[in-house]
Ligand SMILES: *[C@@H]1O[C@H](CO)[C@@H](O)[C@H](O)[C@H]1NC(C)=O
Ligand SMILES: *[C@@H]1O[C@H](CO)[C@@H](O)[C@H](O)[C@H]1NC(C)=O
Ligand SMILES: *[C@@H]1O[C@H](CO)[C@@H](O)[C@H](O)[C@H]1NC(C)=O
């Protein structure tokens with residue numbers, strides 16, 4: 397009897413070994429860094445067999461109970477992206493949001509939203525957290541510390557890859573990767589995207605919602621407080637809108653009201669923390685010489701985006717470091 401059981405065990409182990417070997421073999425052919433894939437998929441396999449946590453990854457962001465600091469701030473029921481249904485803002489939220497860029501004669505918000513969702517899809521997305529899901533995400537900031545960091549393979553291996561504002565990939569693939577699933581921007585920082593990327597608009601005013609409608613259709617809006625792209629190349633079936641309610645929640649719950657409003661980088665990070673199970677962060681903070689510049693620029697622009705007056709960069713960075721400290725996110729600091 398025990399002999400048969402032992403043989404069964406050996407057979408099971410042999411099978412497992414074959415699966416792991418095959419997976420390693422397959423992925424070492426497909427991707428550049430086989431060792432990483434070995435670990436990632438071996439862990440995923442064991443996770444799927446034995447998992448009972450809030451997600452199927454080795455660690456889950458949403459595991460809030462293990463840290464009071466995180467649990468106090470994290471609220472998974474605030475939807476990061478706008479739908480028709482959740483676009484009804486409380487008076488308080490609407491006032492706060494309109495105040496951000498003090499629009500003088502805003503159009504009727506309700507009517508603009510109605511028109512917006514005739515142009516872009518109205519879907520609840522990414523709120524499917526559960527024990528079977530392991531969504532890995534890379535948030536790629538624009539810091540010069542990415543120069544020469546060679547994170548391309550690591551970034552491209554994630555399910556979701558979030559970039560922001562003017563971030564290019566062409567010519568920087570080795571360091572920052574080539575894939576982009578989500579590109580976060582506002583009208584004044586917009587750029588053209590390819591068909592497979594979701595444009596995530598952060599609206600700061602009603603005019604920004606009118607702008608995205610216009611930029612995807614008629615091209616009539618050419619100016620906000622500064623000239624903006626009148627047309628944008630983007631797949632309108634993939635356009636998403638950052639929810640003003642979530643925007644305010646990020647500001648109050650995570651930054652405790654510091655700065656005038658959060659930066660695109662911090663808003664993107666919070667998006668990832670709420671829709672992903674595992675978050676890795678690249679290109680945040682200064683480079684090794686303490687310079688703040690974009691990875692596609694040279695150092696002469698040092699300091700360009702540290703103190704823009706509206707963001708509390710130090711506070712944002714501190715919260716980011718604390719998230720890393722508590723293993724909610726993993727930070728790659730580059731060079
Ligand atoms: C979390 O957000 C929901 C939806 O906005 C809200 O009703 C609830 O009170 C929040 N929970 C906490 C603990 O703040
Ligand atoms: C905006 O439009 C809606 C629907 O047309 C209307 O019910 C509402 O009163 C308008 N709001 C304002 C502030 O004019
Ligand atoms: C982009 O994707 C949409 C479907 O999401 C498709 O209808 C359209 O033809 C694509 N455009 C290009 C240029 O590939």
Ligand SMILES: *[C@@H]1O[C@H](CO)[C@@H](O)[C@H](O)[C@H]1NC(C)=O
Nearest residue numbers: 713714715716717718719721
């Ligand atoms: C963040 O700031 C708090 C209070 O200001 C400080 O106690 C903490 O050490 C800082 N954390 C990090 C990781 O810098």
